Amino acid sequence: MASARPGSIWIAPSEIECTYVRSSGPGGQNVNKVSSKCQLRWNALASVSLPPAVHQRVLTKLANRLTTDGSLIITSDRYRDQRRNRDDCLDKLHSLIAEAALKPKARKATRPTRASQRKRETTKKEHGKKKGLRGRVRDY
Numbered sequence: 001m002a003s004a005r006p007g008s009i010w011i012a013p014s015e016i017e018c019t020y021v022r023s024s025g026p027g028g029q030n031v032n033k034v035s036s037k038c039q040l041r042w043n044a045l046a047s048v049s050l051p052p053a054v055h056q057r058v059l060t061k062l063a064n065r066l067t068t069d070g071s072l073i074i075t076s077d078r079y080r081d082q083r084r085n086r087d088d089c090l091d092k093l094h095s096l097i098a099e100a101a102l103k104p105k106a107r108k109a110t111r112p113t114r115a116s117q118r119k120r121e122t123t124k125k126e127h128g129k130k131k132g133l134r135g136r137v138r139d140y
Helices: 028-032 052-061 082-101 114-132
Strands: 016-021 037-043 071-076
Touching (some): 052 082, 071 082
Antiparallel strands (some): 016 037, 037 071
């Protein structure tokens, strides 16, 4: 799995396992005869192709999609032939890894403006007055 950009992430083809099963997708009676659905399996936990920082982000980002042994399973039955479904699975894998590999933007701590602080104080005072007026009415 390669990308056109230099310095992009590369996963060794030996880490990816593709199996083909009968599809429920388009194809009519052909569906009953041909195994065109692709199931791609990639062991993300044991992968050595990714840099350590990217590997950790991939594991945390895709944690809910991994099996108990750390494998990511992607399926595709969009097309009627194996090759196109395999390519579709590889595209899905590439986009998942590329999305997980993005380094999150660091948050810069900011302080509230003086005007927003004043506004907050005045709204709190108004709210308190409103609640105070809801009390019991007394005759003096």
